[in-house]
Amino acid sequence: xxxxxxxxxxxxxxxxxxxxxxxxxxxxxxxxxxxxxxxxxxxxxxxxxxxxxxxxxxxxxxxxxxxxxxxxxxxxxxxxxxxxxxxxxxxxxxxxxxxxxxxxxxxxxxxxxxxxxxxxxxxxxxxxxxxxxxxxxxxxxxxxxxxxxxxxxxxxxxxxxxxxxxxxxxxxxxxxxxxxxxxxxxxxxxxxxxxxxxxxxxxxxxxxxxxxxxxxxxxxxxxxxxxxxxxxxxxxxxxxxxxxxxxxxxxxxxxxxxxxxxxxxxxxxxxxxxxxxxxxxxxxxxxxxxxxxxxxxxxxxxxxxxxxxxxxxxxxxxxxxxxxxxxxxxxxxxxxxxxxxxxxxxxxxxxxxxxxxxxxxxxxxxxxxxxxxxxxxxxxxxxxxxxxxxxxxxxxxxxxxxxxxxxxxxxxxxxxxxxxxxxxxxxxxx
Amino acid sequence: xxxxxxxxxxxxxxxxxxxxxxxxxxxxxxxxxxxxxxxxxxxxxxxxxxxxxxxxxxxxxxxxxxxxxxxxxxxxxxxxxxxxxxxxxxxxxxxxxxxxxxxxxxxxxxxxxxxxxxxxxxxxxxxxxxxxxxxxxxxxxxxxxxxxxxxxxxxxxxxxxxxxxxxxxxxxxxxxxxxxxxxxxxxxxxxxxxxxxxxxxxxxxxxxxxxxxxxxxxxxxxxxxxxxxxxxxxxxxxxxxxxxxxxxxxxxxxxxxxxxxxxxxxxxxxxxxxxxxxxxxxxxxxxxxxxxxxxxxxxxxxxxxxxxxxxxxxxxxxxxxxxxxxxxxxxxxxxxxxxxxxxxxxxxxxxxxxxxxxxxxxxxxxxxxxxxxxxxxxxxxxxxxxxxxxxxxxxxxxxxxxxxxxxxxxxxxxxxxxxxxxxxxxxxx
Numbered sequence: 001x002x003x004x005x006x007x008x009x010x011x012x013x014x015x016x017x018x019x020x021x022x023x024x025x026x027x028x029x030x031x032x033x034x035x036x037x038x039x040x041x042x043x044x045x046x047x048x049x050x051x052x053x054x055x056x057x058x059x060x061x062x063x064x065x066x067x068x069x070x071x072x073x074x075x076x077x078x079x080x081x082x083x084x085x086x087x088x089x090x091x092x093x094x095x096x097x098x099x100x101x102x103x104x105x106x107x108x109x110x111x112x113x114x115x116x117x118x119x120x121x122x123x124x125x126x127x128x129x130x131x132x133x134x135x136x137x138x139x140x141x142x143x144x145x146x147x148x149x150x151x152x153x154x155x156x157x158x159x160x161x162x163x164x165x166x167x168x169x170x171x172x173x174x175x176x177x178x179x180x181x182x183x184x185x186x187x188x189x190x191x192x193x194x195x196x197x198x199x200x201x202x203x204x205x206x207x208x209x210x211x212x213x214x215x216x217x218x219x220x221x222x223x224x225x226x227x228x229x230x231x232x233x234x235x236x237x238x239x240x241x242x243x244x245x246x247x248x249x250x251x252x253x254x255x256x257x258x259x260x261x262x263x264x265x266x267x268x269x270x271x272x273x274x275x276x277x278x279x280x281x282x283x284x285x286x287x288x289x290x291x292x293x294x295x296x297x298x299x300x301x302x303x304x305x306x307x308x309x310x311x312x313x314x315x316x317x318x319x320x321x322x323x324x325x326x327x328x329x330x331x332x333x334x335x336x337x338x339x340x341x342x343x344x345x346x347x348x349x350x351x352x353x354x355x356x357x358x359x360x361x362x363x364x365x366x367x368x369x370x371x372x373x374x375x376x377x378x379x380x381x382x383x384x385x386x387x388x389x390x391x392x393x394x395x396x397x398x399x400x401x402x403x404x405x406x407x408x409x410x411x412x413x414x415x416x417x418x419x420x421x422x423x424x425x426x427x428x429x430x
Numbered sequence: 431x432x433x434x435x436x437x438x439x440x441x442x443x444x445x446x447x448x449x450x451x452x453x454x455x456x457x458x459x460x461x462x463x464x465x466x467x468x469x470x471x472x473x474x475x476x477x478x479x480x481x482x483x484x485x486x487x488x489x490x491x492x493x494x495x496x497x498x499x500x501x502x503x504x505x506x507x508x509x510x511x512x513x514x515x516x517x518x519x520x521x522x523x524x525x526x527x528x529x530x531x532x533x534x535x536x537x538x539x540x541x542x543x544x545x546x547x548x549x550x551x552x553x554x555x556x557x558x559x560x561x562x563x564x565x566x567x568x569x570x571x572x573x574x575x576x577x578x579x580x581x582x583x584x585x586x587x588x589x590x591x592x593x594x595x596x597x598x599x600x601x602x603x604x605x606x607x608x609x610x611x612x613x614x615x616x617x618x619x620x621x622x623x624x625x626x627x628x629x630x631x632x633x634x635x636x637x638x639x640x641x642x643x644x645x646x647x648x649x650x651x652x653x654x655x656x657x658x659x660x661x662x663x664x665x666x667x668x669x670x671x672x673x674x675x676x677x678x679x680x681x682x683x684x685x686x687x688x689x690x691x692x693x694x695x696x697x698x699x700x701x702x703x704x705x706x707x708x709x710x711x712x713x714x715x716x717x718x719x720x721x722x723x724x725x726x727x728x729x730x731x732x733x734x735x736x737x738x739x740x741x742x743x744x745x746x747x748x749x750x751x752x753x754x755x756x757x758x759x760x761x762x763x764x765x766x767x768x769x770x771x772x773x774x775x776x777x778x779x780x781x782x783x784x785x786x787x788x789x790x791x792x793x794x795x796x797x798x799x800x801x802x803x804x805x806x807x808x809x810x811x812x813x814x815x816x817x818x819x820x821x822x823x824x825x826x827x828x829x830x831x832x833x834x835x836x837x838x839x840x841x842x843x844x845x846x847x848x849x850x851x852x853x854x855x856x857x858x859x
Contacts, residue, residue, distance in 0.1 A: 075795015360520025
C-alpha cells in the first residue's frame with residue numbers, strides 16, 4: 001500500500017507523526033498527552049478524565065458551543081478518551097475542513113477556561129457516568145480485581161476515579177493538572193489522511209510551534225511488588241447471574257514476550273482486537289477456552305484480552321457463569337485448560353491461525369482513516385509507531401516453544417487475582 | 431456535484447448508479463455490489479423477509495432463537511466445524527432477527543469471500559438445529575434474558591414499547607421472555623425455518639476488494655439455486671392506536687445506582703414524505719453537537735446525566751420518536767420535567783433557520799465519514815434497497831436535505847409530538 005510516513009519533533013518538543021492516505025477525502029487528527037489515571041493519587045483520582053471533559057468547555061476564542069457547532073456543521077466526528085497511561089482528543093473531518101480541528105486543538109492545549117460554573121455541572125455529569133458504570137456487575141467486579149492487583153502502583157484505581165474524589169475535587173486542582181501535563185513536550189500529534197506532508201507539517205508548525213515548552217512532567221511510577229499468592233475478591237450485587245474474572249499479570253507492551261502472549265490469547269480466548277475503530281468482530285467459538293468452558297456448559301459466555309500499557313498490567317478473562325454451575329467448578333475447568341497449554345506444546349497450525357486472525361483484524365482496521373490515524377499516536381504512548389508496523393512480523397516469529405514458555409511464565413495461580421460476582425437476587429417488576 | 435466526484439477516481443466517493451452494481455438473480459435475490467480496493471477485506475450484509483412478526487404470542491422469541499441457532503450446526507458442518515472454518519481465516523458471520531426481517535452480517539479477507547458466502551448459504555438453507563446445541567443455546571438465551579432484566583436501559587426501552595405499542599405487534603419484545611423461550615421446541619425451530627426462510631425479496635450487499643461482477647457470480651453460485659415456492663408474505667401490521675393521555679410505567683430493578691428514562695411518542699415510517707423533516711428536527715432536538723437541545727438542557731446546563739439525547743426510529747411500520755437519559759434515581763422527576771419542557775418548546779416554536787441549517791450541514795457533511803468502511807457502505811446500499819430510495823439517493827441527498835424548511839419541521843413535530851399524550855417509561859430502583 002502506498003504511504004508516506006514522517007515523524008518530526010518541533011523545537012518545543014511536540015512530536016508530530018504524519019501519514020498520507022489518499023483513499024478517501026478525509027483527514028483524522030489525534031492529539032495525545034502523556035497523562036492518565038496512573039498519574040493520579042488520592043484525593044484526586046479521576047482528575048485526568050475530568051480534565052478531559054473540561055477540555056470541551058471552551059476557551060476565550062472557542063466557546064464550547066461554538067466548537068461543537070463548527071465541527072458538527074462540517075460533518076466531522078470528534079471525541080476524547082482517557083486511559084491508564086494517556087489522554088487523547090481526535091477529530092475526523094472532510095479533508096478540506098481539517099484546519100478547524102487543528103486550530104481548535106492548538107488553542108485548547110493552552111487556553112481552556114475551566115469555568116467554575118461549567119465545572120460544577122460537569123462534575124455531576126461525571127458522577128452520573130460513574131453511577132451508570134456501577135449499574136454493571138462487570139464494572140463492579142473489574143474495579144475490585146484491579147484494586148486488589150495493584151496495591152502500590154497507581155494502576156490501582158479505575159480511570160473514572162473514586163466517587164469520594166469526584167465529589168470533592170476543586171476547579172484549582174483541575175486547572176493545575178491541565179497546566180502541568182498539557183505542554184507540547186508532553187504531547188504527540190498523529191494525523192492521517194488526504195493531505196500533502198510538507199504543507200501539513202508547515203501548518204502544524206504555524207499553529208503549535210509557538211506554544212511554549214513547559215517543564216517535562218514526571219510520570220508517577222511506583223513498581224508493584226511481587227505478588228506472593230493468589231488473591232480472591234468477592235462482589236455481591238443484584239441479579240441472578242454470577243460472573244468470574246481472572247486476572248493474570250502481563251508484561252508491558254514493549255516487552256518481547258507481548259507477541260507470544262498475543263498468540264496465546266488468540267488460542268485461549270480468540271484474538272484481542274487492538275483497533276479503536278473498525279476491526280474486531282472475529283468470534284471466539286473455537287478458541288480453547290470456549291470449547292472447554294462454554295461448549296461444556298461451565299459458562300455461557302467468555303472473553304479475554306490484554307491491554308497495551310507502559311508498565312506491567314493485567315490479562316483479563318471474563319466469564320458469565322452457567323446457571324447450573326458454581327463459580328468454583330468453572331474455575332477448575334479453566335485451570336485444567338491453562339494446565340494443558342502449559343504442559344503440551346501447541347501446534348504450528350494453531351499459530352498460523354492466530355497469525356491469520358491478526359492479519360484480518362489489521363486489514364479490517366485499515367478500512368477507516370480514523371483508525372489508521374489512531375495508531376500513529378497510540379503506539380507512541382507505550383512504545384513507538386514501529387511497534388505497530390512490525391506487529392505482524394514479530395507475531396510471525398513466535399514458535400510453539402515460545403507459547404509454551406510464556407504460558408508457564410505468566411499464567412501462574414500464585415500471581416493471579418480471582419474476582420467473583422455473586423448475585424443476591426433478582427429484581428422483579430412491581 | 432457528481433461531476434466532481436467522477437473526476438477523482440482514486441477517492442471513495444458517495445455511492446451512485448455509476449458504481450453500485452445491482453442485479454436480481456432468477457430466484458429473486460437482489461445483489462448490490464460496490465468495489466473498494468483500499469483494504470484487502472470484504473463485508474457482506476443483507477436480509478431475508480422473515481422475522482418476529484411470525485412469532486406466536488406463546489412462543490415469542492422464536493424467530494430470534496432460530497436466527498441464533500442457524501450457526502449451531504448444518505447438514506455439512508457441526509457447530510464447531512462451522513466456526514472453525516470462519517475463525518481460522520479471521521472471518522465472521524452472524525444473524526439478527528428483527529420484526530420484519532432476519533439480517534446477516536459478515537466480513538472476511540477478500541481471498542475468503544467465496545468461503546464466507548458458502549457458509550452463509552449453508553447456514554440459511556441447511557441448518558439442522560441439533561438437539562444438544564439447541565438446549566445449550568436455550569440456556570444462553572435465558573441467561574441473556576436474566577441479564578436484560580437487570581439492565582435499566584434495556585428495561586426502560588422495553589417498557590416504553592409496551593406503552594406506545596400496546597396491542598400492536600411492535601409492543602412485543604423480539605427476544606421473548608423466559609416462559610416463551612422455554613416453550614419453544616426443536617420442532618418449532620425446524621418448522622419455522624422450513625416455512626419462512628426463502629430467497630424471495632432477499633437482499634445482499636457485497637462491498638470491498640472484489641469486482642462487482644465477481645461478487646454477483648459468487649452469490650449466484652452460493653445461493654442461486656435456493657427455492658422456497660411457499661415462502662409466506664410477512665404478516666401485515668394493524669393500525670397503531672395512539673395514546674389518549676400520557677401513560678407512565680416504572681420497572682423496578684432494586685440495587686441500581688442509575689435509572690433510565692425513555693419518553694416519547696410515535697414517529698413517521700421511513701418511507702413517509704415527512705421523514706426527512708422529522709429526522710432534521712430530531713437532530714436539533716437531541717443530537718446535533720453535544721446531543722442537541724436535550725443535551726444542552728439535561729446534561730450541559732443541569733449536569734443531570736452523562737447521556738441525554740433524542741432518537742427517531744423509522745422503519746417499515748410506525749416509528750418511535752424518543753428522548754432517553756440515564757440519571758441518578760433521585761433526579762428522575764427533574765430530568766423528565768426538563769425533557770417534557772423541551773418537547774413543549776419544540777412543538778411551540780419549532781426550530782430556527784440557523785438551527786436547521788446547522789443540522790442540514792451536519793447531515794450532508796458527515797456522509798463521507800459514515801461510508802468510509804465497507805460495512806458502512808453495505809448498510810447504505812441496503813437502506814436504498816429496503817426503502818426504494820433509488821441508486822442515486824446519496825447523490826441527491828444534499829438537495830433532499832436542503833429542501834426542508836423550518837415550517838415543515840414544525841409541522842411534523844406537531845403532527846407526532848403531543849406533550850400531553852406521551853409514553854413515559856422508567857427503569858431503576
